[in-house]
Amino acid sequence: MWFVSRLNMFWRKMNINSSITIGTKKKYISTEGRVTWESPSNIALVKYWGKWGRQMPRNPSLSFSLKNSVTRTLVDYRLRNSGEKGMNFRFDGERQSGFEKRISGFLHEMEDFFPFLKEYHLNVSSDNTFPHSSGVASSASAYSALALCLCSLQEEIYGEQMEQSEFFRKASYVARLGSGSAARSVYGGFVGWGKNGADSAGSDEYALPIGQPVHEVFRDLQDAILLMSTEPKKVTSSRGHALMENHPYAEVRYQQAHRHYEQLCDVLTSGDLMRFADLVENEAMSLHALMMNSHPSYTLLLPNTLAGIERIRNFRIRTGIPVCFTLDAGPNIHLLYPKLEQVAVVSFIEEELKDLLEQGNWLADEVGDGPVKLDSL
Ligand code: PMV
DSSP, rough: OOOHHHHHHHHHHHHHOGGGGOOOOOOSOSEEEEEEEEEEEEEEOOOOOEEETTTESSSSSEEEEEEEEEEEEEEEEEOOTOOOOOOOEEEEEOOOOHHHHHHHHHHGGGTTTTTGGGEEEEEEEEEESSOOTSOOOOHHHHHHHHHHHHHHHHHHHHTTOOOOHOOOOOOHHHHHHHHHGGGGGSSSSSSEOOOSSSSTTSSSSEEEEEESSOOHHHHEEEEEEEEOSSOOOOSSSHHHHHHTTTOOTHHHHHHHHHHHHHHHHHHEEEEEEHHHHHHHHHHHHHHHHHHHHHSOOOOOOOOHHHHHHHHHHHHHHHHHHOEEEEOOSSEEEEEEGGGGGHHHHHHHIIIIIIGGGGGGGGGEBOOOOOOOEGGGO
């Protein structure tokens, strides 16, 4: 009950059409059809690490959406026959019982937001443009694509159009409940999530594009994802978030993230690439330091990750080219650099980093424009 009334309060606050409030019996305009969304993964520059309640972040985070690393999700829907179960799920064209259980549990939880889920059957099919465990957060792209599909289903099934900003806020809120960082993937460019001192509109419940102008050097920032290992992680992000509770450095970390968020907003506007490098690397190292000194302690960095970091920093000092790195919760390095340095940086990767990479593999990505509704193209 508490949760339902909180949701109602939330949607009222968001000025969402009262006719879609929880519990309202509505007429179905469409009884079958298909919606398809493509949604990107993102890489955080200020990291979300530590959560409470239902995927509420302990600190604000700031990421950019990727261009090439995306999930495509297609949902075929129709009114259910009596006794039929609610959904099935295919990944890369194959039934996957593990994923199916997770997605089915998630959809069940979403019935309060999308009451039609109780009466419709969904065939959900997804695929990713990037390899598994590659340092690209697949849960961010997967849950954002699914949340966008659910919002489109709502529009089709009830024959109503949400206002655009409302549509994306709802998608972000819903994506967040699947995976926190997914909240940021419903937009392109640089995206913030969490209450913060730089933008009074910032919310813990959904993400928003950052509130200030982004300097042109960052608008096409490149991200070379250097694959040190594609083995599944030893410690999941959920476990990592949980270890932040009672972490001896938790409070100072949350304050640091607030500071970094505000500083990064300034840097994104000013275009100061060296300050960007300093801030972003400090964030990445802070994330991994928190893992190393939690109880129990663990590390996801590999010897080759550290060797790569050393070479990147030396390259920056030697050449003055403002490359820098960030890390997700894993051993793979995201090497960030301005597009105008592409030729020099690609040769650096090929000549000086390749021997560290698993089968010499890396992925070329960059800042992207955000999700696309494919069935409307
Ligand atoms: O969204 P989750 O629960 O998988 O957590 C993501 C945590 C980091 O990727 C390490 C940081 C972030 O902000 O994306």
